[in-house]
Amino acid sequence: xxxxxxxxxxxxxxGGSLRLSCAASIANLNDYGIGWFRQAxxxxxxxxxxISSGDDNTYYADSVKGRFTISRDNSKSxxxxxxxxxxxxxxxxxxxxxxxxxxxxxxxxxPLFGSWGQGSQVTVxx
Numbered sequence: 001x002x003x004x005x006x007x008x009x010x011x012x013x014x015g016g017s018l019r020l021s022c023a024a025s026i027a028n029l030n031d032y033g034i035g036w037f038r039q040a041x042x043x044x045x046x047x048x049x050x051i052s053s054g055d056d057n058t059y060y061a062d063s064v065k066g067r068f069t070i071s072r073d074n075s076k077s078x079x080x081x082x083x084x085x086x087x088x089x090x091x092x093x094x095x096x097x098x099x100x101x102x103x104x105x106x107x108x109x110x111p112l113f114g115s116w117g118q119g120s121q122v123t124v125x126x
Contacts, residue, residue: 002026002115004096009120012086016124020081022096022117029077030054033102036070036081037110038092038122047108048094049081059105064090086124093119 003025012018020036035050049060049070058070069082079096097113106112 002032002098004098004115004117006094006096006117006120009094009122011123011125013126014087014124016086017082017084018086018122019083020094020096020120020122022079022081024077024079024098026077028074029072029079029098030074032098032100033107033112034072034079034096034098035107035113036079036094036096037113038090038094040092043092045095045110047110050102050107051079052103052105052107053101054103057104059108061108083122086122088124090122091124092122094122095119 005023008020033053036048037045038048039045051072067085072079096117098115099113102112
């Protein structure tokens with residue numbers, strides 16, 4: 001089981017920016033698909049952004065394209081989510097997750113992931 005430790009999040013005004021970070025307890029992160037997911041109250045957990053295993057292909061939910069950027073540093077085994085132009089509807093608890101050899105746009109599917117971070121609250125409000 002991979003351990004994931006999240007940092008970042010908080011309260012920001014609409015239009016602002018936040019950065020989330022996720023540190024993994026593995027050395028070969030490149031072999032793992034890794035993604036960011038979010039869950040708002042009363043809603044299902046949804047994929048926000050992910051990086052496919054074995055390459056650096058990235059995938060985004062339509063709702064965040066052009067505003068969020070996911071990046072991976074294999075040397076540090078970390079994955080970040082840079083969130084810009086935040087909207088009230090981005091308010092949710094955000095989770096990073098990973099699993100071995102999750103490739104392609106399937107990396108946006110939460111049920112494929114077995115290791116999860118502890119969650120970070122992101123609140124966008126004026």
